[in-house]
Amino acid sequence: MDTQHLQAFVAIAENGSFSAAAERLHLTQPAISKRIALLEEQLKASLFDRIGRQVALTQAGQVLLSKAKLILGEVIAAQRAIADLQGDxxxxxxxxxxxxxxxxxxxxxxxxxxxxxxxxxxxxxxxxxxxxxxxxxxxxxxxxxxxxxxxxxxxxxxxxxxHDQLEFVAAPTHALATQSHLQLADLSAHQAIMPDTSTYTTQLIKTLFDDKKLPLDITMVSNHLDTIKMLLSIGMGWGVLPRKIIDEQLEILDVDHPPIMRPxxxxxxxxxxxxxxxxxxxxxxxxxxxx
Structure with missing residues (x-):
């Protein structure tokens, strides 16, 4: 099997469409379609069900996908091993x-x-x-x-x-910013802005509140820290940010808690x-x- 045909197949399977796969591989959509047609002809099996603009793997396609990834991985490994023999x-x-x-x-x-x-x-x-x-x-x-x-x-x-040191922060005008010796319970009473709950950072913070049996009221989420920083700076809630990006727009809250570090x-x-x-x-x- 031609590795270019397998690359096209994997790209379509992972992106869910011929057009997205063509963009990923820097090819035209007709070129992608031709590669799949040749692969299906060689295997004598249909690899995709075409439903409108979306595609789904057939049973044959599902069987081929894991094998194709292994084949392509081995080809890349062989190319690297040979190139690295030169020491360049x-x-x-x-x-x-x-x-x-x-x-x-x-x-x-x-x-x-x-x-x-x-x-x-x-x-x-x-x-x-x-x-x-x-x-x-x-x-x-x-x-x-x-x-x-x-x-x-x-x-x-x-x-x-x-080790990224994390700090509890809020806008200087936020009610929490004027208080000292805050506890996690004090933060729990206010709205928080955090990354998605599936992220490592929010999981780390949620564990702190869970250990104290405290609710964590996350009202807005964004996985871009600069977006969170902006929302916090205009007083929309409190949050946790790396010390490295904190500036005069935010106040580090005086929370009685050991330093929080993320690796x-x-x-x-x-x-x-x-x-x-x-x-x-x-x-x-x-x-x-x-x-």
Whole structure:
């Protein structure tokens, strides 16, 4: 089977449409359709049910999907292994990162990588940490640099690089900002603005309130911390933000609670061979990050 045909098949299965797959692979939709037609002809089986503009995998398609991912993964691994025999640091390095880490921690490392190894083609994607974690498990990216999960999957290798100190904050005009020696119970009585409850950060905060058997009244959610910061700055509620992005628009609340730290670092799939570019970038991160 032609690997380009399999790439088109996997792209359609993951994106749910021929047009989205064509955009992802930088191809025209007719080119994508032709590849699938040739693959179906070769396998003598229909791979997709076409319902309007949406497509769904047939039973044959479901059987092929996991096999196709394995085949493509092995092809990529073989290409990397052969290229790395030369000892050159080049080729594509695919990285997933959260907006917070990508904007506030990674720039100097990305700049050093591009300066020292100009032959490396950086493929950078900004995703929520939880989505990036899932994509690493699926073998989509070489590495992810994110907020680390509270519990790691056994297939994931991880390394903490930074500890992000979180602070309870609100607008200077918020009722909580004028009080001292606040308890979690005081915060519980007011509306909070947080990331989605499925995120590692909100799970961490929710655990604190659950341990005290206190409700956490989350009235608005956003996974973009800059959006949360804006909403908090105009007095819409209280929230929890990394100290790194707090400025004069917000007041750090005087909450009687030990410092809250969340680990930031990199992850990669333990069964995915890292190419030279990925290895040197991880070395840059590990050797130039203050402990």
């Amino acid at each position: 640091v080049q080729g594509k390095l695919s990285i997933a990162t959260s907006h917070h880490v990508g904007l506030h921690y990674l720039p100097p490392f990305l700049r050093e990588l591009s300066t020292r190894y100009p032959q490396v083609k950086l493929d950078l994607h900004f995703l929520d940490s939880e989505q990036a974690y899932h994509e690493i498990l699926q073998g989509r990216f070489d590495i992810a640099i994110i907020t680390l999960a509270l519990q790691q999957d056994s297939r994931i290798q991880s390394q903490t690089l930074w 930031l670092g990199y992850i990669h799939h333990s069964q995915r061979t890292l190419n030279n570019a990925a290895r040197v970038f991880l070395d840059l991160l590990q050797n130039n990050t203050p402990r």
